[in-house]
Amino acid sequence: MKQEENLHSLFITIILILLGLISPSNGFDDSIRKSPNEMLYSVLTVIVSSVIVFLIWKAIEKLKKVSEIN
Numbered sequence: 001m002k003q004e005e006n007l008h009s010l011f012i013t014i015i016l017i018l019l020g021l022i023s024p025s026n027g028f029d030d031s032i033r034k035s036p037n038e039m040l041y042s043v044l045t046v047i048v049s050s051v052i053v054f055l056i057w058k059a060i061e062k063l064k065k066v067s068e069i070n
Helices: 002-022 036-069
Strands: none
Touching: 002 036
């Protein structure tokens, strides 16, 4: 269970870092100009891809457990 908690923390950290990269501000005075639609598309892309990776990861773990039982 401890390993699964660590993976969840890692997964959340990666999502937050990616969302920070999408931010309309780059930390300097010369902000990046993005329309709300571009930002929404970027966020949805990150969320969907993260969910897909998470589901694939879970499927792989499930297959490993099944193979250990057999």
